[in-house]
Amino acid sequence: MIRILLFSGLFTVIITAVQLSLNYQKETEELQTISQQLAETNAPSLARALWELNATKANDIGIYLMRIGLFKSITIKNENGDTMVFLGEKDIEAHQTSIKLQFEYSGRTGTVGTFEYQIVTDIVKRKIKDDFIIILISQFIKTFFVSIFILFIIHKLVIRHLNEISNWLNNFKPESSFSPLALEADKGSSNEMVKLKSAISEMGQQVHKHSTGLEKVVAERTAELEKLAYTDSLTGVTNRGAFLQAANEELNRSRRLSYDVGVMMLDLDHFKAINDTYGHDAGDKVLKQVSQAMANCLRKEDTLGRIGGEEFAVITPGADKRGMHKLASRLQQAIAILNFSFLPDNKNITVSIGYTKVSNDEDFKAALKRADEHLYTAKASGRNTFITDKGFLPRIVS
Structure with missing residues (x-):
């Protein structure tokens, strides 16, 4: 019982972990897509602000994007690579996306700076963690009750009969009086188990029969040998x-x-x-x-x-x-x-x-x-x- 539950629990953990890993990857990709769309939408405004050297406007756009809640950090740099705006907290282990800011002036398009950002994955991680706990608990409960039900069915149809067979075999002694194995079958019992019990009982009866016959033969042969050992074969008197x-x-x-x-x-x-x-x-x-x-x-x-x-x-x-x-x-x-x-x-x-x-x-x-x-x-x-x-x-x- 305990082994089955442990195996079921381990299997549930593995399946849940694989499922949540796929969910994490999917939701992270969705966040990256949305954040990229926001960055590309606001890129022209940021490019104009850099062209006009208007750091305040660039900062306002960055604050607006940060308030959406998808960005962990935003860095706006001019064409020389100097940081004009930095908002949020930069995570050196997180992936950083960079977009070139281009501005068209007098029919010419040129790069005026870059827009770098990191998306917030903590929300996804917390969500995945919460989902993991919920799924794990629910799966464990379902597995527990399903296992109990399966064990009950197996016990009723198989294990109970196997225990009866085992106890009967442990108590079976060929030299003792023969007691057949009980063949009562509950409603829904497996016909195969009834046949197995019947076959084992028949086998025990045959073993008992042969054992009894063998004991009789051994006793007769022993008596004959004793007679041969002590008796003259011709006259029947003592040798x-x-x-x-x-x-x-x-x-x-x-x-x-x-x-x-x-x-x-x-x-x-x-x-x-x-x-x-x-x-x-x-x-x-x-x-x-x-x-x-x-x-x-x-x-x-x-x-x-x-x-x-x-x-x-x-x-x-x-x-x-x-x-x-x-x-x-x-x-x-x-x-x-x-x-x-x-x-x-x-x-x-x-x-x-x-x-x-x-x-x-x-x-x-x-x-x-x-x-x-x-x-x-x-x-x-x-x-x-x-x-x-x-x-x-x-x-x-x-």
């Missing part, structure tokens, strides 16, 4: 890295809360023969069903992991020798009853198991290695059995 991490966390928790942790190592018997005889697809099917059968035998707090190939491991918090013995038996039975169409009727899948309890001051990998040693002892003992520490053998109740 080796995630299993070891879960085991260490469980071991640290058990030492804080003072409970035992057991670990089992399991290996499918003759699995290589299944792959070689029936193909890897059959082997994958065995691994999937065996993993599911083992998972169904475990408690919620137990953790099953695929260590590699046909080897699996189980973490059992709060383990005692009887509970781990029963779990080993249950795992063997669950695997033994699985049916596979590609196997003969009299053949089923068996598993060898080695298990142990993790000591309080023992590293988990050391306990896992000991369980693995028991596993290979079980396989060397004829397979389809389970082995544990000598001091950890439970008393079996039939």
Whole structure:
């Protein structure tokens, strides 16, 4: 608003100055024309007065001309250049006009002197100054009200809508619930602004829609990546890295809360023969069903992991020798009853198991290695059995 008024005021001053400059030049030229006509009209009388050497008459003519009010100064000189009459105040910066005074005597015309004068421009300057102030004030008032009117129209038709759009964009967050941009239009509102607001609102809705969809896709992809990072892709159970991490966390928790942790190592018997005889697809099917059968035998707090190939491991918090013995038996039975169409009727899948309890001051990998040693002892003992520490053998109740 202030900038517009300042620009309008500056523009008004420039236009007014140019206009008054032209007026000043025009009125000055008019004064010069009138003064020249007066000088030429009185030149014969002045020439006679100089011829007659009548300084009084020349002075009277000069006084008469000065009283008209157009002359600032008048100088009458004889033919020798001597000043006979000087009236008024001479301005060294003002323009001076000189007319030769000629007199005809006995059929001969000769120059008897000169008439020099300067016109009064102060009147014109004062008039121009007064006009400048009046025009400037009137133009400023007109410019002010015209600017106010134009700004009001612009605000009503454009700026108000732009402010609404700006506020809406500042508050727009793709992840938040979508609130469309208001499209109400007052009488006389620009259809283009309504279309612009509608287009921006539609754009915001599309951005919100895509943002919401993108967040969903990102969440799904993140879940998939997390699953890939912690889960065995074939069987769906915990992979080796995630299993070891879960085991260490469980071991640290058990030492804080003072409970035992057991670990089992399991290996499918003759699995290589299944792959070689029936193909890897059959082997994958065995691994999937065996993993599911083992998972169904475990408690919620137990953790099953695929260590590699046909080897699996189980973490059992709060383990005692009887509970781990029963779990080993249950795992063997669950695997033994699985049916596979590609196997003969009299053949089923068996598993060898080695298990142990993790000591309080023992590293988990050391306990896992000991369980693995028991596993290979079980396989060397004829397979389809389970082995544990000598001091950890439970008393079996039939």
